Structure formats: C-alpha cells, structure tokens
Amino acid sequence: MAKQPNHQLSAMIERSRLSRGEVARRVHARSLEYGINYINPDATSVRRWCNGEQPRHPLPGIIADVFSAHLGHRVTGYDLGFGDSPDLDRPLLYGATFGETVEAVAELGRADMDRRAFLAAVPFAAAAGVGPSRDWLLNTLDQTPEPGPRVRIEDVTNVKNMFASFQDMDVMQGGGSGRLVLTAYMSEHVYPLLRRAFADDVRRALCAAAAEQTYLLGWMSFDNGEHGTAQRYLIQALRLAEESQDAALGAHVLAGMADQATLLGNPTEGRRLAQAGRQGLAAKAESPACMADLWALEARALAAGGDSKAATHAVAESERVFGTVRPETEPEWAKFIDGAYLHGEYANVFRDLDQPENSAEHARRSIDFARSQGRARRGAMSQAALAVSHLQLGELEAAHSAGVRALDLSRRVQSSRSVEAVQDVRRRMVPFGSHPLVADFNERTRVLLAA
Known part of the structure; x- marks a missing residue:
C-alpha cells in the first residue's frame, strides 16, 4: 500500500516556521541530550516523515519534544500524525x-x-x-x-x-x-x-x-x-x-454535569453538583433561568434518591424562580430553559416519586409547549413521561397511545435520550404481559431501534 502523506506533521512544521533542516538538527540535538547518539536525521529524513514514513521509537517522542519546546505548549506524537493515542484521562482533570x-x-x-x-x-x-x-x-x-x-x-x-x-x-x-x-x-x-x-x-x-x-x-x-x-x-x-x-456560565455547566450524574445512577453527586452551581450563581451572578434549571435538576436527583418532600420543595423553588425570568436579559445559552424543558423535568421528578397525576399534568404542559415550538426531542421525552404516568395508573391503552407518539417523534431527531425514554416505556409495560397493545409497542420499538 502506498504511504499516506502526514499532513499533521507538515502543518506543524509550517506553523513552527522551522525549515526541515532545522527540525532535523534539533531532533539530533535533543537525542544527544537523552544520551542517544545514533539518531542523526537530515532534511531528507524529515521530508520522508512528511510523506508518510513512520519514524521508529523513540523518534516520535523526541520529535514531539522538539516542537513542544519551540512552541511553548505540549505537543504529542498523536498531534504529529504518528498514531500515538491521546491521553483521554487528561480532560477529566x-x-x-x-x-x-x-x-x-x-x-x-x-x-x-x-x-x-x-x-x-x-x-x-x-x-x-x-x-x-x-x-x-x-x-x-x-x-x-x-x-x-x-x-x-x-x-x-x-x-x-x-x-x-x-x-x-x-x-x-x-x-x-x-x-x-x-x-x-x-x-x-x-x-x-x-x-x-x-x-x-x-x-x-x-x-x-x-x-x-x-x-x-x-x-x-x-x-x-x-x-x-x-x-x-x-x-x-x-x-x-x-x-x-462568568459565574452564571459556570453554574450552567454544573447543571449539565448534575443532569448526567443523576441519569447515570449517581443522584447524590447530581444533587451536590446542582447545589454547587446554585451557590456559585447566588454569590456571583444572576440568571433566574439557570437557577430554575439547577433547582429542577436538584429535584431530579432528590426524586431518584426517593426524597419526596425535598424533591417537591425543589420543584416549587424552580417554578418560583422561573416566574421571575425576563428572557431578554438572559444569555443565549439559557434560551432552552423554558416551559417545554422545565415542565418536562418536573414530569420526570413526579414519575420517579410515583405520583402519576402530577407527572401527567406537567408532561401535558411540556408537550403543549414543545408542539408549539416544533421541538420533537422534548416532545418525545415528555410523551414518554406521560405514557409512564398512565402505566402507573394502570391505563394501558392511554399509555400505548402516548408511547406511540413518543416513538413517532423520536424518529425525527438524532437523540439517544429520546430512544432511551421509549425503551423505558417498553420496560414498564412488561407487567402487562402478552396484551396485544404490549406486543404492538414492542414491535414498533424494535423497528425504531433497527433504524
């Protein structure tokens, strides 16, 4: 097979404004510093690397060190197109x-x-x-x-x-x-x-x-x-x-982290992250929309942990704060924090608290907002929450209807959360056994997953 040009290395050389000969000289000098006296490339060697020849160990690391020293920031063999794996733990720090x-x-x-x-x-x-x-x-x-x-x-x-x-x-x-x-x-x-x-x-x-x-x-x-x-x-x-x-922006990021932690089964950390966001926001900035979101996500975490009283209080605080929002004063990133989103989150809170009447009320309000805005993802997730509330009330036919609407909306977007919401409805239908509506929903879900 013909070698593929190493465009990343060529781009790095161009960015550094070093000639190929100078790169070769610096690689040789750095090798000597490491006590390696057999590495002595020239401009032709560098040209071959740019043309796709893979330098042998330990050259990729030495070449990366040369560019790191010259540019003043970390450059890896991966950056230079030498195939080293990136450090995927680094972004966790x-x-x-x-x-x-x-x-x-x-x-x-x-x-x-x-x-x-x-x-x-x-x-x-x-x-x-x-x-x-x-x-x-x-x-x-x-x-x-x-x-x-x-x-x-x-x-x-x-x-x-x-x-x-x-x-x-x-x-x-x-x-x-x-x-x-x-x-x-x-x-x-x-x-x-x-x-x-x-x-x-x-x-x-x-x-x-x-x-x-x-x-x-x-x-x-x-x-x-x-x-x-x-x-x-x-x-x-x-x-x-x-x-x-920007403290409000930081609090918004913590809201996302809280949402993810709770969704993945760690509501204790989800609550703590939401609380950290609220504390930082209250001390340094004002964004009622972000505060309403943080309260809603704290409610989700509390509900997942089974604390009904605290979760209900958090929903009430979220609704209270959201009532003070003036959209024209909120940042662009807060535009999605609206009735469709928040009532959808409240529906999930009461779903997890096994309060289906309250869940259905908020799910319907979210659905109405989402429908008026053409927001299929939020509509799908709230239809799924509505379906679950019907199942909790023993209303299979109504649950099937809402579940089918969730399925149809999920097809319009690329969102694994929408699909997971539909799968949750399917799992909760299991106690209804072999009822024809259950079989029909299972088949519809299978088609969605296949697609």
Missing part, C-alpha cells in the same frame, strides 16, 4: 493553569474528530466532578497564551454568532445531528484562538465563547449517549467558564 486547560480541550477535540469510535468507548468516571466543582468555587486562575497574532473582539463575535445556530440544531434535531460539525469547527477554528495573544477583555470574552460551545459539545455527546466524551467536554467547559469570570 481541572487544569491548574490556563495553558493546561487549552491543551487538554484541544487534545480532546482532536481525538473526537479523528478517533470517534475509540473515544466513544471511554468510560464515565463517577466521582470526576468532585474536584472541578470544588475548584470552580475556589476560583483559581492563571494565563499562559502562546505568542502570535492577537485575537480581536471581532474574532470572538464570530465565534459567539455560531453558537446560536449550533444550539438551535441541538434543540430541534438532537445532539447526534450537528455534533461532528461542531467538533470540527471548535478544533479547527476556536481552540487554536485560545493559544494566541489577547487583551484581558478579549481573553475573558473568548473563554466565555469557547466555554459555551465546549459545553454544547458535551451536551450533544450526552444526548447522543457518549457519556465518557460528554464528561470530558463538560469538565473543560467548566474550567474555561472560570477563565471567563
């Missing part, structure tokens, strides 16, 4: 410095673009949110930008303008719809900006814009069932939000 954060999120983005199947298999780490949420509250900052063309506020505006489009894509079509496009956009256009120089006000604005879209990448991954990937994006989004000094 809350970087002590801005430079560490930039490299962690950039490496995650590259791995997400280049090795999606590999990355999708990384596990969710149950306790990984403890340190980041604590450190976010402690608010420790640092800065180590790379020299280069200065980032202008116009560059940041361009990034922020893209956010609304990607968020609408997620809300209307599901997380699996635009995630690859957003991943490529962030890796190729946004994360490189974080390595450049900027004035302080531009730096904060850029970090906020990057945090918003890194959060959205995490949320899209979450909605698409890629929980290990989602967790890594969310932790790095939290760190970028800290750099932006």
